[in-house]
Amino acid sequence: MAPTALTVDQVNARLQELTVIDVRSPGEFASGHLPGAHNVPLDHFDTALPALQAATDRGDLLMVCASGARSATACRRLAEQGVTAATLTGGTTAWTQQGHDIHRPAGTRTGWAMDRQVRLAAGSLVLTGLLAGRRWNAARWLSAGVAGGLVFSALTDTCGMARILAALPHNQAETADLDTTLAALTG
Numbered sequence: 166m167a168p169t170a171l172t173v174d175q176v177n178a179r180l181q182e183l184t185v186i187d188v189r190s191p192g193e194f195a196s197g198h199l200p201g202a203h204n205v206p207l208d209h210f211d212t213a214l215p216a217l218q219a220a221t222d223r224g225d226l227l228m229v230c231a232s233g234a235r236s237a238t239a240c241r242r243l244a245e246q247g248v249t250a251a252t253l254t255g256g257t258t259a260w261t262q263q264g265h266d267i268h269r270p271a272g273t274r275t276g277w278a279m280d281r282q283v284r285l286a287a288g289s290l291v292l293t294g295l296l297a298g299r300r301w302n303a304a305r306w307l308s309a310g311v312a313g314g315l316v317f318s319a320l321t322d323t324c325g326m327a328r329i330l331a332a333l334p335h336n337q338a339e340t341a342d343l344d345t346t347l348a349a350l351t352g
Contacts, residue, residue: 168228168240169251173263176227176253183227184220184350186250187257188239192336193279197267199229199253199260203346207235208328210242216347218248226250231257231278238322282330287311 176183176199185202187194194204205213207230220226226243228236228250236252243250253260258278261267277285294307318324330336 168237168244169249170233170237170254171227171251172254173259173265176260177265179225182224184224185227185229186217186220186239187229188235189230190279190331190336192331193231195270196277197261197269198257200266200268202229202268203350205343205346205350206331207239208331209343210239212343213347213350214243214246214248216350217243217250218246220350221248227253229253229256229260231280233259234322279327279330279336282336283324283326286326286330287315 171179180200185199187198187202187204188207188210189198189204190206191204194202194206198204205217210217217226226248228239228243229252230236230239233252233254233256236256240250240252255262257267290311291308294304294309294311297304298308314325318326
């Protein structure tokens, strides 16, 4: 079952009544998010489920990410647990393209979106494998492995490389505190 998808205009009209959950990494969240959004990274959903269920008592949940793909995954995972949530079509990218403001905490730098980080890492690994493969044939397996991972990622709508990159220090905002966020959602 496909999650309910709301357009930017629908979300803008209802923003004050929605509990907005941004499922991106803390670093991506710190680089800019919808006003009033709470950061619950997708890889912490199992821990956050009770708080998300409690938040539905106060209103509808809206899952947000950069493009809408991760937030749709979050909606499906919540639906499996009996929690209804909607996703923002086009994510924060569509939100900003239509001229709406995003909140950036003071003193944070603008980070790269996860898909951009994945493209840089994958491209760099493929290029490294090809260049090193000119000298050592076995190095070409690096390029083949990355290509296989990208195909697997597309077929399963998952991304192992994004999971690894999300754990890197530059993707972890110093002020991101999941416990505080979960307390705010339950209280």
